[in-house]
Amino acid sequence: MNPAPSDTLARPILAGVVTALVGFTSSFAVVLTGLAAVGASPAQAASGLLALCVVMGLASLILARRYRMPITVAWSTPGAALLAATGAVEGGWPAAVGAFLVVAALILLTAVWPQLGRLIARIPPSIAQAMLAGVLLPLCLAPVTGLVANPWGVAPVVLTWLVCARLAPRWAVPLAFVAAAIVVIVNLVAEGVAVDPALLLPHLELTAPTLTIGALVSLALPLFIVTMASQNVPGVAIMRSFGYEVPWRPAMLVTGLGTAISAPFGGHAVNLAAISAALAAAPEADPDPRRRWVAGASTGVSAVLLGAASTIFVALVVLAPEAVIPAVAGLALFAAFGSAVQQAIDDPGERLPAVVTFLVAASGVAILGVSAAFWALVAGLLVRTVLHAGRR
Template sequence: MTDSNPSPVTKQSGNLFQPIFSGVLAALVGFASSFAIILQGFDAVGATQAQAASGLFALCLGMAFVGVGMSYVTKTPLSIAWSTPGAALLITTGAVQGGFPAAAGAFMVAAALVVVAGFWRPFGRAVAAIPMPLASAMLAGILFNLCLAPVRAVAELPALALPIVLAWAICLRFARIWAVPIAVVVSAIMIAISTELPANLLANPWPAPVLVMPSLNLDAVIGIALPLFVVTMASQNIPGLAVLRTNGYRPDVKPIFISTGLVSAIGTLLGGQLINLAAITAALCAGPEAHPDTTKRYIAAMTTGFVYILFALGAGVAAAFISAAPPILIEAVAGLALIGALANALVGSVADEEFRLPAILTFITAASGLTLFGIGAAFWGLIVGGALHAILKTKKAAI
């Protein structure tokens, strides 16, 4: 965790508009693919429509601030995103004692843990030492029920849900990166023709930030903060670093973790959760498609940040539209957006034979919806999977 700046450096000629286009594309795909999941997550833990819009606003501004600033200072394409797996965790966890302020307190604790991981390297190494099969299995368990939503939607509202699923599948065949955004567009059309939207939907499009005073609740800290921190590190930050390293960049992780953690903590005052390194859209900014010259690709990540400022201004409209839509259709789009992540998590969870049974137990527990002592299934999944692995390892050593 002591990496330096881009290596190797490849300097080639290229069009300056190329990284700008890649940055705009990354922002469009990133936002359209998962904003509904973010809003659902806020709603699940007790946020009002105004608080959810404020949280989305805070996330977009935080991503813009860190992405533009860090990319410019380091001249590295550091794409920043919200924690989509974290939002999926919130959906499966549901409301906690103390309501949304307690959830915001858990967000702040998770953000503080990210900062600690940046400052205190032994802690960061300890987090990285969590067996990836168990972390992947926990994520798969979190995502599983959400990914059933498209099937449920087709059963409940076939006339509205089938066009969404078909559009996603067809686009997946010809232009994979646009599959979820196209599904979002089709779902918006289906919602518009079948739902009575608020008459004043566009009357006041500007965001209205809402101050949220976070409160500390032990159940929320254990049930939300710890799993949120783990899934964000395991499924966002670590893969994001892998994408950067694959493309020849080796940034120092300390300022990345500290900046994303601090800005996330500030954002909790407006209802935001964690921001982190982008994983899925990172390749759009860090790969050769952004620019043949590796020293110019940071422009793509900066562009993504600037576009997120525009999305921040539309957070209120997005929240109002999602709130008026049939929940099952929003869940269906969210499920389609998460199927790829579920597939990757399942593959990662069973690839190593040593961890296969503990990972399956982690997956089953995390997917079960189990709640003990007010603590959600994701945390218990990691605990029971780790315990089984320890038992099996002890038995093997004894033999």
């Protein structure tokens, strides 16, 4: 007896819901931290979170249905970490929004002019990953410093993460966030703080963008490189490992347009999902590869619904006790940091340039108003050029 259609679709639909939940709860704190660092107010950060959720949800739905593949689109978590490490740029929040639009233009240019993608691919992976590791290091230290600054608030979060990392690794960060939410609620009740329900309604805030040289060099260029090297390229590779060949040009067109649409409302970048892509594309989503596209579509619908709660999550962040939310964000980036370090130093012949890149990026030093991430790339490529001079 063949199963009913509803039975066959239940599994990929549930896989899509899990993909969206894990992806959102594992990294939304990083996104809000990054947006706030470059000048967004809580309302503007909530607007950015909502815009990103809606855009990446619709993009996942469009690509999954059109190409019958479990293609999922996500926000750029490494890009958000880059924002947090960069901090305020020349021109403030409007200039940051302008940089987001430039990133969108570069992604679209990658779709119509493949040579740009090949140029990005020529950056040695060790240097690109070393830059990312250097950017992530200060954020990954937050759980450690948080335990000292606010042990009673941060310890439950870290302990929850540790236990779940042993018993249910996929849910370790989401459940650490649940622990953080409980800490926030207990603190609000203890202090008698009341929250106006009207402030929890989802809304969009439009920001008129401006363009500054500092924002373009410090933010737009590193954000584009990180998004391409740490999200889009690995995302295609992960999908290929499950037997799916992602259509590159349409994917870049959709994510580029999505970034352009979300940018004026505070969204920094959307791209192909990388780590969370496996949740929708793996056999666990459905034994039949031809039905797994439903998981991609379900991920999209779930992301849009999660966006409706964006202001609630922002309120939790704003009202949280000292160091609690940064600790969650740091825990969420542990895996990405470990992977970046491993790839940076994996090749002994590339290790020294990678170490230089990592140290410059981790230093956070800005020169001439340009962020450390840009100078890290310059330093790493310079050292590599000198060391490889005259070699075949």
